Amino acid sequence: MVLELALTVLAVAAALAVRPWRMLRGPLLSPTLAALAVLPWLWLLPQKLPAGMAVQFSGASLLVLMLGWPLAVPVLLGVAALVWLLGQAPLQAVLSQWxxxxxxxxxxxxxxxxxxxRWLPPNVFIYTLGxxxxxxxxxxxxxxxxxxxxxxxMGGVTxxxxxxxxxxxxxGDAFLTGLVAAVFVAFAPQWLATWSDERYLRPPPKA
Structure with a gap:
């Protein structure tokens, strides 16, 4: 638990240092609210399944694509807080999940x-598939x-x-993330903070 608390403090401090809430003034407010409304119920799923069936959907990678890492971190922390309030798991288990x-x-x-x-060319397939x-x-x-x-x-049974x-x-997480990313690239690129038409759709330089 000490390691998880240390990672939490370090990551949240680093994310808040760049004031990510400024991004909520644009089109990213809608996907942020959608994540806070939907993702807690998906994180609560392991508590509703029979013992031994710890199926878990993360959504973290999709949030990074949509919101960027600095905004995704506090949003994921908010998701974990809602899981703690709405579920029956103890705080230590929710902290580990977060x-x-x-x-x-x-x-x-x-x-x-x-x-x-850094190492691959800017291409729409590199973005969606990669x-x-x-x-x-x-x-x-x-x-x-x-x-x-x-x-x-640490002595756990693995x-x-x-x-x-x-x-x-x-x-399973990868399939859903890739599918949603491809749909957003086609129909709602403004909901992807990591997407740029200028970078990924520009024609290749002439020889």
Whole structure:
């Protein structure tokens, strides 16, 4: 819990330092409110399922694409607060969920997005497939693997099959994120803070 509290304080302080609420003055207010209305119920799903069926949808990578990391972090924290208020899980469990389902995947998605922008050409398929689909799968699986590894080192019971489950759940998140990102690129690009028509749709330079 100490590690998770430290990550929370560090990430929230870094996000708020750039005053992300300024982005709410534009078109990002609608997706922000939609995330706060919908995502808590998806995060509450593991509490409603039978014991042993810890199916979890993150949505963190999609929020990074839509809102950018600085705004996605406090929104995800708000989602976790609503999960704590509406659900029956103790605060420690909700804090762990916020860190490993929200914060860490969002931060990894940011790093993957930076790497793709740095080393691959600006292309709409790089954005939708790279950041939306494959990047989400990698971020979610890596976060789940870190969680399993850390809890194993701290004395928790970890089965080898847990990584397989993490891998499969990551692809479910990746499919939905890639699909929504592609739809928004086509019909509502103003809801994607990380999208730029000038960057991704400009014609290639002439030889």
């Amino acid at each position: 860190v490993w389902v929200g914060l860490v995947p969002a931060t990894l998605a940011l790093a993957i997005g930076w790497a793709l922008r 950041r939306g689909f494959l990047g989400t799968a990698v971020a979610l699986f890596a976060s789940g693997a870190l969680y399993e590894g850390i809890h194993h080192l 089965l080898h099959e847990a990584l397989v489950a993490r891998w499969l759940m990551a692809w």
